[in-house]
Amino acid sequence: MDTKNLKVVNRRALKMDALGLACGEPVFTDDVDLNGMLYGRILWSPYAHARIKNIDTREAERVPGVKAVLTYKNVPRVPHTTAGQGYPEPSPYDTYILDNKMRFVGDRVAAVAAETPEAAEEALKLIKVEYEILPAVFDTFEAMRDGAPVIHDEEDSKNIPDAKHNIAARFEFEVKNGKWFGDADFVVERTYRMPYLQHCAIEPHTVITSFDHFGRLVIRTSTQVPFHVRRIVAQALKMPVKKIRVIKPRIGGGFGSKQEILLEDVTAALSLKTGKPVKIEYTRRETFISSRTRHPAAVRLKTGVRKDGTITDAEMDIVLNTGAYGSHALTVMMCSGSHTIPMYKVKNNIKFTGRSVYTNLPVSGAYRGYGATQGFFAWESQMDIMAEKIGMDPVEFRKMNYIRLGEGSPVFKAMGEGREGVEQVITSIGLYDGIEAGLKAAGWQAKKEKYKGQTGPVRRGLGMACMMQGSGIPEVDMASATIKMNEDGSFNLMVGAADLGTGSDTILAQIAAEVLGVKAGDLVVYSSDTDLTPFDVGAYASSTTFISGNAVKKTAEKVRDMILAVGAKILGRQKEDLRLENGRVVAKDGASCGLSEVANTSLYYYDQHQIIASASHYAHTSPPPFAANFAEVEVDMETGRIKILDYVSCVDCGTAINPELAEGQNDGAVLNGIGHTLSEEMEFSANGTPLNASFRRYKIFNTADMPPIRTILIPTYEPNGPFGAKSVSEIGINGPLPAVANAVYNAAGIRLFDAPFTPEKVRAAIKNSKGKK
Template sequence: MRIEVNGRCHEQEPRPGQCLRTYLREHGWFGVKKGCDAGDCGACTVHVDGEPVHSCLYPAFRADGRTVTTVEGLASPDGELHPVQRKFLDAQGFQCGFCTAGFLMTTAALTDDQLADLPRAFKGNLCRCTGYRAIEDAVRGVRHVEEPSAGESVGRNLPAPAGPQVVTGTARYTFDVDVPGLLHMKLLRSPHAHARITSIDTSAALRVPGVHAVFTHHDAPERHYSTARHEHPEEDPADTRLLDDTVRHIGQRVAAVVADSEAAAEEGCRRITVVYDIAPAVLDPEEAMRPGAPVVHDKDPSAARISRPQANVVGEAHGEIGDVEAGFAEADAVHEETFRTQRVQHASLETHGAVAWLDEDGRLTVRTSSQTPFLTRRALCALFDLPSERVRVVAGRVGGGFGGKQEMLVEDIVALAVLRLGRPVKLEYTRAEQFHGATTRHPFTVRVKAGARRDGTLTALQLRVVSNTGAYGNHGPAVMFHSVGESTAMYRAPHKKVDAYSVYTHTVPAGAFRGYGLGQVLFAVESALDELARQLCLDPVDFKARNIIGPGEPMLTPGGHEEDLHIASYGFDQCVAVVRRAQAEPGEPPPDGWLVGEGAALAMIATGPPGGHIADARAALLADGGFGLAVGTAEFGNGTTTVHRQIAAGELATTVDRITVRQSDTDVVRHDTGAFASTGTVVAGKATLRAARALADLLLDFAAAHLRVARADCRLADEAVLHPGGRLPLKELYAAARAVGIECAADGHFGGTPRSVAFNSQWFRVAVDPGTGEIRILRSVHAADAGRVMNPMQCRGQVEGGVAQALGATLFENVRLDARGEVETAAFRRYRLPQYADIPRTEVHFTETTDAIGPLGAKSMSESPFNPVAPALANALRDATGIRFTELPLTRDRVWRALDASRRTPRPPVSP
């Protein structure tokens, strides 16, 4: 066997049945990624004799005598980047970067004819982050990045610091490490939605050659906890045990097998004999709340933090402002409707996983794909009775998150195995496990009732919300509370009422997802208000603009006013103006016979969670005159690393390339709650700002004392301290400080409060084929109030990616369950992710605002673009067809059936 890979010869025989992807990775070519193992995503694309192939489907033995090129081999032997790599850098055609190697390898092999038809050329490649516009720009040679310059960093299109590593395949994600003596873990999962394990026999599994251990509920700590990660653990129900003797959904882990290889561990799982006492299951949340329904968690409500366990209600919210019945009596028109949203998978291309070991001091070290390394360390310490100094958690570059990695789904079981065996252990989810063993977006049922006077003044708004949290309540109460927060606060109405329930069922658990419940409720509210405006013969945008909360007004929800939440900058009016301009401009003509419509929606979101979100940062002068910046925030395409460098560079009067960042490691700073809830810029960025300012002050103070000049006469510039007598290079300043025992470093801290809000609007013009139900987006326009935009290129990418992901959830994504509660769509080819051909280019407009709370006037813009997309598209569909669609996704067959029914049913007359 002889395979030439990037000019190197490999002669090791592949294992029977081994694919080329695993063969290459075992030889250190980590640029080849695992995204699906089914040929669906293209992250593993390599060239074999110059032809692109999905290496997860290509048998390794077929490469015998062939030349294989991975992304690491695209550059020339002297290190000069391939033209395609340079284009992706210039356009910043990536975010998390996990799919980038695959796109590079596909693009590098395209002919001129194929370049002219990118929708077809990229059928085999998926991206979950970018929305594809940046990828197209990269392929077309569009340059977006600017060159760095000292003191002029914020507000410029500066590149991501890891960009060169991303395009060369040397960026290190969770499993891109070689750990000697590594053991592999596989999980046995439940085939039943609800059952008690009466016996479990592992003896046959232990006899499988290579199996080292099998762990069951007998080996698990008795403690209950939540897989959700929040700064305050008491926000979530303590309903989860590491391995339980009761299973509550199909796919729940039952046992863990640790072996020398994945194959041996899988065989060990097949040899385990489990006897189940099967119990009745409930799959529907409304049924789950009825008397006599099977109880999902029969636990003490105060100890487990469950609202009403016997009714399967994990959390609930009830409140009223004014008197809604009186408000509806005052109204000239009232609209009431029920809306439903479906389960959606995060579908980050890097699956959940962790590898852990004991270091030379016996300290547990966990390398994981996590948005919350510090909170995960805290949870592991509590679970295993370990002091914090005995546990280190570190995240490499994370291949997408979207809230799905704000969980502890793998680290606990891996840590158990390492602590018991004293050997390194790895657990990496398959794509199927992502669907039935991770989490989804919460399905919602929302009943909206809204009333208004003839002049368009809202009189009352009432919501009844039921959220299906699945078998476990991780994030369930918090998502439910958040969903009815800003969605009701953004509109001015004297009478408001909310009744909301987060409900257990025997289904795959839901969890944190981009928007955190707001997208589901805003789909209902924005659709209902659009319909109410039509009843009153008013323009829906004018109607909403009349009732939107204004600057300086209190944000009132039926749950009460949050004292730390403020409108610290106001861009709603500018967002509405963008929509009105789009409405006034001529549109692309639709195909003959197609129906055309326009629709818009508005959204508001808090830039951070209630109850505190803590971040620490540390800035230091280095011996070479550069700077080191340590932050706890993980990088998963959110762009926080770029922004943190820009903030620090501005304060330290240097260029971003002279700032080295260490991040997402519990050893580098005191604490960081995590990269979620839109806090990477507004919370961790503020900690970075304070650390950099403190360091600048420290350097100037020391320089003034050292030079014996006035402090006011010193300033940082050109990698030196400028003073009346000339310049003191920072390298010399460092040496002088160290000589007298002064450490040139400073810390920054921000506690995440007060909080501000961000605003967004989305507008679509669509065409609908009445014969097939196909929806074609003719134009997509998004306005975003992000305060002072730190990096327009990067922020635009966040908006485009959010719109694209939301379009997938709006048009076709749906985690379907069968009658038993088993996931039917546990593969990308059965779960319809947006491809390049599905996503229109979205015009992104930023408002001109400066926030009084965020760092240097910035606000968040990672989650919020997702939220107005579904209602805007539904409103455009209503305008085109005259039909109000109340359930997502808006699939072609669903649209066709509604159109067909409307053709056979006469429409009622429109009210005057």
């Protein structure tokens, strides 16, 4: 199969909402004004671990304009998870709308709704809280010790494997085919660390709740998971699902942080209490502290390798910091292994041990890369270390060991997301071509030669890394779509898939247009609204192109069938002899009629019916995209400053439905990963107070910082994907840490294990290595 004959898919198509966005149209959550809307504000815990002994809200309630003050005393207490995942969620049910126990600086104490933001602020100041301060724990290894403070000591939480040792999730898995490391010529064991990292979507989390003319609750929210929002809010507030409508307008980026029920429950509770529309909009500081983060990780990787390049054993032990609540504790941890270990063949033994641990720090959640980022930093650094041990070129070592077409891995079956996985084999892979294209684009050979034997204070080097991800969660993720035909031969495409800025509305329209023989612009896309669009798990796990795309393709095929049936009547031909092309039904003998004639016939003239269909899709496989990344760096040996001179990222995402948008996804993921590599890190005081919760002090890359980034798409054809497509959104973020670490080693002879690679750390590593020599 190939993409030669495609007319809309794999072709250029402008992102359909781009012009409105570029003109500043009021399309985001906060861009509407509702009459009588109240402003919600939340009081945050100043302590990392404390119990509310007393809370007095009387004075706050007396502030003019204040309409409601909520505490744990007057909201339902239902243990739930905030993670927007398939149901029942594999997460601990350890979260409450409001609780009498505070588990991190930034935990919710109370919520206020008032007629003005000022009145709400004033009320927050007047809430009197008496705390019993409890000992806090911030380090995952300390938190697991006997006698450590127990963060979830409440009786009614569910599904916490070992609350006494603060273990929010754990998983172990082993394949044993012989003596551990018995076959290895070298054994390498290293630990790789990543800190707290924030998504930094430029739009902060915003929710507006109101009521419709039936008195139903309407939640307008910046979410990646509208249907999970509806379910979880219903659960937490003990409401029937039918009483809730969730609208996802345009979203200002998410990257996983909006795969979470963060404000919807408490905003809804304020609306229910007051009977009025309520808006809560996070400040940037709140977004840093009280939304979600990437899980800080310590990954211990112990691998055995033979001189001939065979990887004999792999033991991966990951400890993640889930912060105060369990959210994505289990699934991120499992993905750190399931998305990484299958990348290379391991001959004998594989063992994975994972633990996600509660601490009194901000809550970790889903973040682009979803565990694979942590895992690949370890794996791809270790690949270079092993290659050096056996005296093999690191590129050749990877080429020799990466998983091939038709091959599987015991890991696929053993490890899913929160449960057993699904057996699968690789059905498309363009890694070899990706590596070759990258070597060429980076000028690898010539530069490697040129940079040999440098002695000056500023040295250059190259490094590379390979990676994979998934395309949705097999046998878990489900998406559906509805297509409805209009008089002029245009179509409404209604999808639950949540375009959060990725362009999924556009690529889904391209898929439908390809099937229906029309232009992408003939599809009017609407996403997403739980009243109007069919179910979709939402935008996460790199699932939209693959899962939602297939759902749209199936739906379009049903609609095509209905169109051809009407066309057959109009043209007096056999349905089997008809096809859709250029907005017309065309018969083999050349007879044809326009789609508007088909639509009008079906709506007005004959055997009247609406041409409309829905279809769903779920998959038994999650075909991984593959990528090879290449970094060229300059290391200042005297100051420790790393400069990335060039970054090439070659991605096999199958067929790129929209090449421009696919490139854009990867460019953005790469620069985000480069931020992780060189600068990003949330810092905390000794008592757990965040120190750099602002764009001023948590530095994300801007145009002046960015290195040249080149994305090269490597076309393959994935037989299970819509028109051969796989995912593209997450994989790019996994490359920069290991690729840059390897390049720094090549340039400066130092190995970095601790992200981000700040000048201070680099300088310390340089001094350390000199001390050893």
